[in-house]
Amino acid sequence: MPFSLATPAHHELVIKKSRFIACVEPMPGRVEAQARVAQLKAKHPDAAHVCWALLAGGQSAANDDGEPGGTAGRPMLEVLRHQDLEGVMASVVRYFGGVKLGAGGLVRAYTDAVAQALLTAEKVQRIAQTQLACSVPYALEGLVRRELEQAKAQLQDVAHGSVVRLRFALPETQASALVERLSESGRGQLVWLDAEQAG
Structure with a gap:
């Protein structure tokens, strides 16, 4: 049975001076998710990337926002899928710290940021x-x-x-x-x- 989240949950990681600010939150669909991404970009104008992933209404979306293809949005989406979530968006705002992490490092950073945020999130059963x-x-x-x-x-x-x-x-x-x-x-x-x- 799929789960959603009761309220947003956050987690912040610092890896080699780069800040990864993760948020997982309930999200009904793609239009609302894109509006939320626009809000995050406005709130963090100096951030290098605002990456996100969405599972809602039987649809999924993943966006790397300029990170190398497949190193941000897709790994975040896999974390949501693995936790059997529905109607949930994960976003990570990254402030670049000057040290490149490489593809493997990026995948680990985005995966960990979302997974850590989900550890503190209150899950609720979705009833059809x-x-x-x-x-x-x-x-x-x-x-x-x-x-x-x-x-x-x-x-x-x-x-x-x-x-x-x-x-x-x-x-x-x-x-x-x-x-x-x-x-x-x-x-x-x-x-x-x-x-x-x-x-």
Whole structure:
């Protein structure tokens, strides 16, 4: 089962006068990751490199930011994969200390920086979520809301038109029981929708 992180965690290494400032943090996707990299570059304008790796939404990305190919982003990505993480970004800001580390030294430095940051990170189990949507007459909105609350579903969107459309997410393991309960208590007036169309 994949894990994510509860909060960001940091670690700093100094190797032959080069500073490696690592951060591992929860990250929903690539767009947010690129925005975070831009923030880091703005915060550390004198840094030689801001390398990063991302595992999110079934996609992965790795960026060496000018370091020799395969010596930074890819090793960082492997650390994330090895720890079975999902929805997580690792970044390392490097201040060059004047001494070249060589390809092997760089791989070790970036790997160690991320691995050390992960040692202090609080991991949380990722529970697969299911998106559902339904429409009901106004008279049944309260009933549906109560059922959702009981099932600890996250109500994401409610649209009031000729009927009430509700879009929500809940753990995959509880979805079928909730669908069954709502279909039964909806007395044929509850209509299940494609979650995408309900948005």
